Amino acid sequence: MSLKIRCNPRHHRLLHNFMIFILLELLSIFAIKLYSYESIFTSTYFKLFSGSVANLFHFKIATNVNGTPDIMKGVPGDLFAATITFSNSGASPIEVFIDRYKNDIPAYWGVCYCYIQCHNIHQDTLTIEVQPFSSTNVTLQFKTDSVNPGVANDSFKIYQIGFAGISQTLNLTATTAIPVIRSSNLPPKVLTSKICRSLFKPIKIASSLPLLRRVV
Numbered sequence: 001m002s003l004k005i006r007c008n009p010r011h012h013r014l015l016h017n018f019m020i021f022i023l024l025e026l027l028s029i030f031a032i033k034l035y036s037y038e039s040i041f042t043s044t045y046f047k048l049f050s051g052s053v054a055n056l057f058h059f060k061i062a063t064n065v066n067g068t069p070d071i072m073k074g075v076p077g078d079l080f081a082a083t084i085t086f087s088n089s090g091a092s093p094i095e096v097f098i099d100r101y102k103n104d105i106p107a108y109w110g111v112c113y114c115y116i117q118c119h120n121i122h123q124d125t126l127t128i129e130v131q132p133f134s135s136t137n138v139t140l141q142f143k144t145d146s147v148n149p150g151v152a153n154d155s156f157k158i159y160q161i162g163f164a165g166i167s168q169t170l171n172l173t174a175t176t177a178i179p180v181i182r183s184s185n186l187p188p189k190v191l192t193s194k195i196c197r198s199l200f201k202p203i204k205i206a207s208s209l210p211l212l213r214r215v216v
Contacts, residue, residue: 056089056090065080072173097160097164100125101156112141113126114140
């Protein structure tokens with residue numbers, strides 16, 4: 001006795017469609033996984049190599065006393081300023097963070113940031129933006145006591161936002177405790193008296209020469 005199984009053509013089509021559906025689902029899952037791995041790789045690659053674009057800025061400092069370029073040494077009542085010029089050598093804008101972690105100043109002194117406008121003397125941090133291939137100035141203004149002399153020492157940590165581990169330190173000192181002689185306090189210069197006297201000093205030539213006798 002033999003057993004024969006007949007398959008309905010309709011069942012064949014259903015099975016075929018079901019297999020195609022399963023295959024498409026598997027391909028979809030594989031594509032999602034592949035995209036996820038690519039995203040992880042891209043993110044990891046950015047984190048590993050984005051550090052190469054950090055710290056593309058540099059800065060220089062110029063100091064003045066009462067608006068005249070000079071070191072920050074003067075007399076009580078003087079106004080000192082240190083202007084920091086930040087330069088961005090990269091092709092993208094960057095943000096620079098300045099953190100004053102030491103503010104050792106005498107009584108009645110005040111040190112403030114001047115960026116766009118002068119800020120409160122109690123503000124210790126400042127964030128600035130530097131456009132590509134350009135420079136931005138930040139001025140640290142030292143207001144001194146008009147009566148008592150003193151010395152101020154301020155220290156700052158500077159770094160690009162996102163790269164706090166790559167920082168630079170800036171130390172600034174201003175003093176009114178050392179006597180300063182300025183040209184404006186000096187009397188008008190007079191011609192050197194020694195030179196004047198030597199020009200008009202009588203010279204005794206005859207007494208220094210031997211007497212000559214006339215021979216006949």
